[in-house]
Amino acid sequence: MSDPVIIFNDVSKSYPMYHHITGGIKNFIFHISKGIDSLKNKRYEVFRNISFAIEKGETFGIIGKNGAGKSTVLGLIARVLLPSDGKIEVDGRVSPLLELGAGFHPDLSGRENIMLNGVLMGLTRKDVEQRMEEIIDFSELQQFIDQPIRVYSSGMLARLGFSVIAHLDPDILLVDEILAVGDLEFQKKCIAKMEEFKKQGITIVFVSHSMANVEKICDRVMWIENHEARTIGDPGSTISRYTEEKQKAL
Numbered sequence: 001m002s003d004p005v006i007i008f009n010d011v012s013k014s015y016p017m018y019h020h021i022t023g024g025i026k027n028f029i030f031h032i033s034k035g036i037d038s039l040k041n042k043r044y045e046v047f048r049n050i051s052f053a054i055e056k057g058e059t060f061g062i063i064g065k066n067g068a069g070k071s072t073v074l075g076l077i078a079r080v081l082l083p084s085d086g087k088i089e090v091d092g093r094v095s096p097l098l099e100l101g102a103g104f105h106p107d108l109s110g111r112e113n114i115m116l117n118g119v120l121m122g123l124t125r126k127d128v129e130q131r132m133e134e135i136i137d138f139s140e141l142q143q144f145i146d147q148p149i150r151v152y153s154s155g156m157l158a159r160l161g162f163s164v165i166a167h168l169d170p171d172i173l174l175v176d177e178i179l180a181v182g183d184l185e186f187q188k189k190c191i192a193k194m195e196e197f198k199k200q201g202i203t204i205v206f207v208s209h210s211m212a213n214v215e216k217i218c219d220r221v222m223w224i225e226n227h228e229a230r231t232i233g234d235p236g237s238t239i240s241r242y243t244e245e246k247q248k249a250l
């Protein structure tokens with residue numbers, strides 16, 4: 001029986017064009033009034049009319065080149081972004097999107113950031129405290145856990161991010177390219193953890209540039225290209241069409 005927990009109905013997302021000064025900042029400043037006029041009322045469309053439904057327990061992959069809008073889809077699911085058009089329904093507790101500037105605060109320690117995110121996700125302090133050691137163990141960041149996270153490397157931040165989202169009992173787990181900056185050993189650990197979640201029936205939305213990992217764990221894949229969902233389908237054929245096209249473009 002179909003039991004969708006995430007539904008996108010004709011969803012479009014655009015930003016005001018002033019976020020996208022295309023002719024370079026110098027050009028913009030030297031021709032400021034012309035620049036402002038040309039930007040007024042213009043919007044940059046990330047994508048338009050994307051529709052899909054993700055079933056409970058499904059692992060749904062999103063692929064596409066840099067800037068295609070993959071992280072934007074996750075932001076919309078997590079409700080940190082609003083669609084410009086269309087309707088989104090999400091049923092269940094969604095893991096926070098963890099990156100600096102989103103769920104992570106640079107001046108707080110690793111431990112304090114874990115607490116902050118747990119509480120933001122609706123857990124009690126006690127719940128988070130009970131899981132604290134497990135989260136720290138998984139991250140293998142014991143030595144650094146009481147340091148402010150602004151001193152963390154990008155791989156260390158990714159470790160903290162994945163450890164937090166993986167231990168706070170989400171119904172829907174959003175994983176954005178965390179594996180790219182983690183070392184090989186941590187990547188393996190993350191994939192194993194995601195496979196465990198899959199078995200438990202947790203819904204996962206996985207964004208990655210590693211086609212091998214996407215193919216390994218996803219049940220279905222959406223390829224975003226040229227502001228649209230090019231295909232939503234079976235991982236094997238979607239990925240081989242995607243890689244074929246990217247290779248031709250080289």
Ligand SMILES: Nc1ncnc2c1ncn2[C@@H]1O[C@H](COP(=O)(O)OP(=O)(O)OP(=O)(O)O)[C@@H](O)[C@H]1O
Binds near residue numbers: 016065
């Ligand atoms: N806050 C914002 N204001 C304006 N434009 C934005 C904003 N956030 C994202 N964008 C634009 O939206 C587009 C999609 O960005 P997004 O981060 O979703 O891409 P992505 O597919 O995740 O790319 P990557 O593979 O590099 O992570 C980009 O053109 C980006 O410049």
Ligand SMILES: [Mg+2]
Binds near residue numbers: 070071072176177
């Ligand atoms: Mg992204």
